[in-house]
Amino acid sequence: MSVPADIRPRLRPGPALLVSVAAVLLAFAVGAVLIALLGVPVGDAVAAFAEGAWGSPYALAASVNRALVLMLVGLGFILAERASLTNVGGEGQIAVGGIAATALALWPPVAALPAGLAFIVPMLGACLAGALWGGIAGVLKVKAGTNEVIATLLLSFIAIWMVYGCVQSEHLLRRPMTSSATLPESLEIPAATQLPLLTGDASTPLHVGLLLGVVLAFAVALVLNRTVLGVQLRATGLNPRAARRAGMAIDRLTVGALCAAGAFGGLAGAFMLQGEQYTLKAGFSSGYGFDGLVVGLLARGSATGVVAGSLLFGFLRSGGINMEMVAQVPTALVVVIQGLIIVTLAGAALGIQRMESRRT
Amino acid sequence: MRERHAIAPGGGGPGAAMALGDAPPLLRLDGLSKRFGSLQALGEVSLELHPGEIHCLLGENGAGKSTLCNLVFGVHSPDAGSMTLAGAAYRPRSPADALARGIAMVHQHFSLVPDMTVLDNLLLGQVRGVLDRKAGAARIEAMRERYGLALDPHAKVQDLSVGERQRVEIVKCLVREPRLLVLDEPTAVLLPEEIGALLAVCERVARQGCGVVLVTHKLAEIRQVAHRATVLRAGRVAARSEAPAREIDALVRAMIQRDLQAPPAAPAPAPALARAPRAARVPGQPVREAALHADGLTVRDADGVLRLDNFTVLVEPGEIVAVAGVEGNGQSELGAVLSGMLRPGEGRYFICGREMTRASPRELTAAGCGVVPEDRHALACVTGMSVAENILLDRLRRYRRHGLLDRAGLRAAAAELMQRFDVRAASADVAFGGLSGGNQQKAVLARELTLDPLRFLLAAQPTRGLDVGAVQAVYGHIRAAADRGVGVLLISSELDELLSVADRVLVLYRGHVMGSCPTAGAERARIGAWMAGHREEEVAA
Numbered sequence: 001m002s003v004p005a006d007i008r009p010r011l012r013p014g015p016a017l018l019v020s021v022a023a024v025l026l027a028f029a030v031g032a033v034l035i036a037l038l039g040v041p042v043g044d045a046v047a048a049f050a051e052g053a054w055g056s057p058y059a060l061a062a063s064v065n066r067a068l069v070l071m072l073v074g075l076g077f078i079l080a081e082r083a084s085l086t087n088v089g090g091e092g093q094i095a096v097g098g099i100a101a102t103a104l105a106l107w108p109p110v111a112a113l114p115a116g117l118a119f120i121v122p123m124l125g126a127c128l129a130g131a132l133w134g135g136i137a138g139v140l141k142v143k144a145g146t147n148e149v150i151a152t153l154l155l156s157f158i159a160i161w162m163v164y165g166c167v168q169s170e171h172l173l174r175r176p177m178t179s180s181a182t183l184p185e186s187l188e189i190p191a192a193t194q195l196p197l198l199t200g201d202a203s204t205p206l207h208v209g210l211l212l213g214v215v216l217a218f219a220v221a222l223v224l225n226r227t228v229l230g231v232q233l234r235a236t237g238l239n240p241r242a243a244r245r246a247g248m249a250i251d252r253l254t255v256g257a258l259c260a261a262g263a264f265g266g267l268a269g270a271f272m273l274q275g276e277q278y279t280l281k282a283g284f285s286s287g288y289g290f291d292g293l294v295v296g297l298l299a300r301g302s303a304t305g306v307v308a309g310s311l312l313f314g315f316l317r318s319g320g321i322n323m324e325m326v327a328q329v330p331t332a333l334v335v336v337i338q339g340l341i342i343v344t345l346a347g348a349a350l351g352i353q354r355m356e357s358r359r360t
Numbered sequence: 361m362r363e364r365h366a367i368a369p370g371g372g373g374p375g376a377a378m379a380l381g382d383a384p385p386l387l388r389l390d391g392l393s394k395r396f397g398s399l400q401a402l403g404e405v406s407l408e409l410h411p412g413e414i415h416c417l418l419g420e421n422g423a424g425k426s427t428l429c430n431l432v433f434g435v436h437s438p439d440a441g442s443m444t445l446a447g448a449a450y451r452p453r454s455p456a457d458a459l460a461r462g463i464a465m466v467h468q469h470f471s472l473v474p475d476m477t478v479l480d481n482l483l484l485g486q487v488r489g490v491l492d493r494k495a496g497a498a499r500i501e502a503m504r505e506r507y508g509l510a511l512d513p514h515a516k517v518q519d520l521s522v523g524e525r526q527r528v529e530i531v532k533c534l535v536r537e538p539r540l541l542v543l544d545e546p547t548a549v550l551l552p553e554e555i556g557a558l559l560a561v562c563e564r565v566a567r568q569g570c571g572v573v574l575v576t577h578k579l580a581e582i583r584q585v586a587h588r589a590t591v592l593r594a595g596r597v598a599a600r601s602e603a604p605a606r607e608i609d610a611l612v613r614a615m616i617q618r619d620l621q622a623p624p625a626a627p628a629p630a631p632a633l634a635r636a637p638r639a640a641r642v643p644g645q646p647v648r649e650a651a652l653h654a655d656g657l658t659v660r661d662a663d664g665v666l667r668l669d670n671f672t673v674l675v676e677p678g679e680i681v682a683v684a685g686v687e688g689n690g691q692s693e694l695g696a697v698l699s700g701m702l703r704p705g706e707g708r709y710f711i712c713g714r715e716m717t718r719a720s721p722r723e724l725t726a727a728g729c730g731v732v733p734e735d736r737h738a739l740a741c742v743t744g745m746s747v748a749e750n751i752l753l754d755r756l757r758r759y760r761r762h763g764l765l766d767r768a769g770l771r772a773a774a775a776e777l778m779q780r781f782d783v784r785a786a787s788a789d790v791a792f793g794g795l796s797g798g799n800q801q802k803a804v805l806a807r808e809l810t811l812d813p814l815r816f817l818l819a820a821q822p823t824r825g826l827d828v829g830a831v832q833a834v835y836g837h838i839r840a841a842a843d844r845g846v847g848v849l850l851i852s853s854e855l856d857e858l859l860s861v862a863d864r865v866l867v868l869y870r871g872h873v874m875g876s877c878p879t880a881g882a883e884r885a886r887i888g889a890w891m892a893g894h895r896e897e898e899v900a901a
Binding site: 010226227228230231232234235238239241242243244245246248249267 | 391596698699701720722725726731733738739740741742743745749753754756757759760763764765767
C-alpha cells in the first residue's frame with residue numbers, strides 16, 4: 001500500500017511489531033502477578049487460558065469467530081476514521097444488525113429462498129440496518145452539526161434496548177410463550193439461514209463469514225490506500241472546506257463514511273447471530289462493539305493493524321472466559337488485563353512516534 | 361536612517377494647547393525598531409505623547425501601526441530603541457506589565473467570551489477570589505456617568521452589536537483607570553453612526569487627562585478628534601503634524617507618497633509585469649461574453665452589518681480587473697461569494713453568461729472558474745496530504761486505472777505541473793505543508809490555471825506573504841492566463857502590484873465601490889483617497 005511515508009507519521013513495521021509484542025507481554029506479566037496475588041496458581045490460570053483460546057479445534061474456531069466480529073467493527077472504525085469521524089457506535093450497529101438478521105431469517109419466505117440467498121438476505125438486511133444506524137449519526141452531523149461521537153454512542157444505547165424490547169414481545173421477535181418458563185429470546189433461526197460451516201463439522205464452527213471477512217479486510221485496505229475515494233475521505237477529514245472547494249461532496253462523503261462503518265457493524269451482528277448464536281437474546285452484542293472500537297483505535301488507521309488487534313482480542317476473550325470458568329479467575333481480572341494491553345500498546349505507539357519524530 | 365521632517369513645525373491644533381509645557385511627555389518613543397524575519401516592520405520610530413492628547417497614528421496596511429501598538433503594549437519587545445513612560449524607563453515584557461504601568465489597549469479583534477454577560481466579561485481576569493458582581497455593576501454604572509458609555513451589564517455579549525462589543529472592550533480598559541489608552545483601528549468594524557459615538561468617548565477620555573493613541577486611516581476621524589498625528593510608511597515616520605485637522609491633504613500625500621511618484625522607484629515591478637492595456641469594452645457589446653458579470657452583489661454578516669454593498673463589475677475575457685482597498689472592506693466576502701463558499705444576500709453573478717449565484721464550488725469549477733482563495737490554508741490545500749494530491753485535488757478521478765488510484769500517473773502529472781509552474785519540492789510525494797508559502801501558492805496556481813476550460817480566474821491576495829521572486833512568478837502566470845483570454849478579478853491590498861498588473865482598478869471601502877479607473881495613468885493619490893474612504897471632492901478640497 002503505497003501511501004507516501006512522509007505524509008502521515010506511520011510507524012515503521014519492524015520496531016512497531018517488536019514494541020507491540022513487548023507491550024502485550026508486559027501486560028500479561030502484570031496480569032500474572034495480579035492472578036498470583038489473588039491466590040490462584042498462575043500455572044493453572046495460564047493452562048486454562050491456553051485451553052480456552054486455542055486448546056482444541058473448537059476453541060480455536062471460537063476465538064477466530066470472536067476475532068472476526070471485532071475485525072469487522074474495527075474495519076468500519078478505520079474507514080470512518082479516515083474522514084476524521086469517530087464511530088463509537090459499533091455496539092448499537094451490531095445490535096440493529098442482529099435484530100434485522102433475526103427478523104429476516106425468521107420470515108418464512110426468506111428461509112425458503114434458494115441457492116444460499118436464505119443466509120445472504122439476512123446478512124444484507126443486517127448491513128442495511130447498521131448503515132442506517134450509522135447514517136443517522138452522519139445526517140445529524142451534516143445537517144445539525146451534532147458531534148458523531150455523541151450521536152453514535154447514544155444511538156448504541158437505543159439499539160441495545162431495542163434488542164431487549166424485541167425479545168420481550170411476542171408481537172416482535174420473542175418465541176411463542178408456551179409456559180411461564182419460556183425465555184425472553186427469539187426462536188432459533190432456520191438451518192438454511194445459518195451461515196454454512198467451512199468444515200461441515202460443528203466441532204470446528206468456522207463459517208463462510210471468515211472468507212467474506214478476509215475479502216473485506218483487503219477491500220478496506222485497498223479503498224483507503226489505493227482509491228480516489230480514500231484520498232477524498234482523507235481530504236474531507238483533514239480540511240473539509242478545501243475539499244468542498246475542490247469539488248468534493250463532503251456531506252455525502254461524511255454520511256457515506258458513517259453508513260459504511262455502520263454496515264460493517266451490522267454485518268458483525270449478522271455473523272454473531274447467523275454464525276454462532278442462532279437465537280436473539282437480550283444483551284446479545286455483549287460488548288463486541290466497544291472492543292471492536294478499541295481494536296480500531298489501536299490499529300492507527302491500518303487494516304493490517306485491525307486484523308492483528310482483533311486476533312489478539314479475540315483470543316484474549318476466549319482464553320479469559322475459560323480462565324474464569326476453569327481456574328476461577330474473576331472476569332474483572334480479564335478485563336483488567338485487557339485494559340493493561342490497551343494502555344501499554346497505546347503508550348508504546350506514542351513512544352515509537354516520539355522516537356521517529358526525534359530522528360527526523 | 362533619518363526621519364522625515366514634520367510637515368508643519370510647531371503650530372497649535374485644537375488640543376495642542378494643553379499639556380505641552382515642561383512636564384515630561386506621558387509616553388516617549390526613541391528610535392524604536394522591530395524586525396520580523398526579513399521584514400523590517402518598524403525602523404527608528406520616535407514619537408511623543410502628552411497627557412490629554414489624542415494622537416492619531418496613520419498609515420497604509422503594513423505600515424507598522426499595529427507593530428508600534430504591540431511594542432507599547434508589551435506584546436513584542438523592540439529590537440532597538442527605548443521607551444519612556446512619564447519620565448521613567450519603560451520596557452514591558454508582557455501585556456500584563458503594560459497594564460500594571462497604566463497602559464490599556466483595545467485590539468482590532470475583540471477578546472470577549474460571547475456566551476457570558478457584559479459584567480462577567482468585565483470581571484474576567486480583573487478579580488481574584490470571590491466574584492463581587494454588585495461592585496462590578498456599580499463600576500459599569502460609574503463608566504456610564506463618567507464617559508457616557510452606556511452598557512447593560514446583564515446582556516450577553518453574543519447578543520450585542522459590533523459597536524456595543526467594542527464598548528465592552530473599552531470599558532474593560534477604562535475600569536483600570538489607565539494613563540494611556542491605545543485603540544488599534546477601532547473604527548474599522550463600526551457603522552458610521554457608531555464611529556461618532558466612539559470618537560466622542562475618545563474625547564471625553566482625553567479630557568480626563570488620559571493619553572489616547574488612535575490608529576486609523578480614516579481622514580474624517582482625524583479631522584474630528586486628532587490633536588496631533590504621526591504618519592507611518594513602510595515602518596518609518598513619514599510625517600508628523602501638530603495640527604492635523606488643517607493638514608489633511610498633506611497627511612494623505614505622506615501616507616501614500618510612494619504612490620504619488622509615478623512610476624514608483626522602489627520596489628520596482630519587473631519590466632515583465634508591465635503590459636499593454638486591453639482595449640476598452642465596446643459599448644453595447646452583450647454582457648453575455650463577459651468572463652464575469654457581477655450584478656449588485658450584497659452580503660450582510662451574522663450581525664446584520666453590511667459587508668458588501670451592491671457590488672457590480674464586468675470582467676471581459678483577457679482583462680485583469682483589480683479590486684483594491686484596505687483589507688476588511690468587503691474583499692473577503694466578495695471572494696467567498698465568487699468561489700461558491702458564500703451565498704450573497706442579494707444580487708447575481710454570471711460566468712460567461714451562465715448564472716452562478718447559487719452554484720456549488722464543483723459547478724463553478726466545471727464552468728471554468730478558477731479560484732486562488734485569500735486564505736490558502738483554509739480553502740486551497742490540505743497541508744497534511746502530498747503535493748501531488750493537492751495539485752490534482754479537484755481532478756483525482758482522472759487518475760484511475762481499473763478503479764484504483766493510479767499513483768504513478770498522478771505523480772507524473774503532478775511532477776509535470778510542478779516543473780511548469782516552478783513549484784520547488786523534494787518530490788511530488790512530500791507533504792504540502794512542508795513547502796514554503798511561495799511554492800504552495802505556485803502549486804495552487806498550477807491547479808487553478810490548468811482547469812479545462814478556464815474562463816475566469818478569481819485571485820484573492822495571491823501574493824500575500826510571498827517574497828519578491830514568488831510575487832513575480834505568480835503575476836507572470838496570472839498575466840499569461842489573461843493573455844490566453846481568461847478574465848481575471850484580482851483582489852489585492854498591494855496597490856503597487858495591482859497597478860502594474862491590472863488593466864482597470866476599482867476600490868472597495870466598507871463594502872462599497874468608491875470608484876474605478878483604468879490603471880494606465882491612474883492617479884495614485886485619488887486611489888489612495890478612495891481606499892481611505894475619501895470621496896473625490898474631499899481630496900480636491
